[in-house]
Amino acid sequence: MTTTPASLKQTPLHQRHVEQGAKLVPFAGWEMPVSYEGILEEHAAVRTHAGMFDVSHMGEVEVEGPGALDFLQLVLSNDVAAVELGGAQYSCLCNEGGGVIDDLFAYRLGGDRYLLVTNSANHAEDLGWLARWSRGYDVAVRDVADRYAMLAVQGPHARTIVAATLNIDLPPRMRVGVVHVGARPALACGTGYTGEDGVELLIDPEVAPAVWAELLDAGVVPCGLGARDTLRLEVCFPLHGNDLTPERNPIEAGLGWCCVERTGFLGSNEIASARAAGSAQRLVPFEVDGKGIPRAGNQVLRRGEAGPVSDSLRPGEDEFIGEVTSGTFSPSLEVGIGMAYVQAGLAEPGTEVEIDVRGKRRPARIASKPLYKRS
DSSP, X not given: OOOOGGGSBOOTTHHHHHHTTOEXXXXXXXXXXXXXXXXXXXXXXXXXXXXXXXXXXXXXXXXXXXXXXXXXXXXXXXXXXXXXXXXXXEEXXXXXXXXEXXXXXXXXXXXXXXXXXXXXXXXXXXXXXXXXXXXXXXXXXXXXXXXXXXXXXXXXXXXXXXXXXHTOOOOOTTBEEEEEETTEEEEEESOOSSSSOEEEEEEOTXXXXXXXXXXXXXXXXXXXXXXXXXXXXXXXXXXXXXXXXXXXXXXXXXXXXXXXXXXXXXXXXXXXXXXXXXXXEEEEEEEESSSOOOOTTOEEEEXXXXXXXXXXXXXXXXXXXXEEEEEEEETTTTEEEEEEEEEGGGOSTTXXXXXXXXXXXXXXXXXXXXXXXXX
């Protein structure tokens, strides 16, 4: 069944996007802007100045009560006890087998009050999962997505412009603060998905259009999902549904750093075993050498040369070693880039591979994270 625009949800900023001539596309059940002036221009604005994204399609879940900490220690992979009041923490939401249901941020708003920001495509599933496992805990789990519009303002000048334009004090990185925007209570979060400094604002939906207009007048460039994807991929931030799935555990995805197995979270035993034994595959970044823009689903191949990984492979033969999960053209590096799950023995930076891009073999090289580094 084809999704029609009439069936798509719209954010509080939808009319602003229409007025500015944004190219709107279906995304996770929402009608969202993929670009305004163009992905290259919007990408450059975030890397050099300040860009803003409407990310109001993201989900928000409030967890509150005397049992909030114990409950979150059960369902989140990181050590939530380490989050100070006003702190932010990245975690995986895992199933019993250690697979990643979602990756999310947890913000501690009060002594026993937390806000979780989920990926839009997973919000309903996350909410059901949290409700299921909250039974037996003295805690309330509330869907509060309709309380917030969410703006991500990112770039080297983002903080200065937001603070001056909205007349608010911004928290440092990985912190959250209560502020007033448009005379309404709001949250300012020192987080983002671009590799640049910036802030994410969770504001009253009624004031969101006016705030967007104010920031636009202050010189912040409107950006769509296209630039958001190129920016996050340059710094190797995973995207759930592509690089993270319930069939993959955080160890093979390179997210072992946000897993604290001693807390006993769901799937912790399986993840501890994967950490100890090592994984058969690893998620790695790569760069294409020359022409070719990789896309999810492209095969990663190795040209035959007898060696320690495949002694039986004869010269000239091809060995399938993995699959691209995310790929794009990097505006900053001016080459094709991506991430792929490949055999662990071939996951070291510098390993030469080939990517099958629409039937053409493109030479590529496994690289280190992040692919793009600010100079």
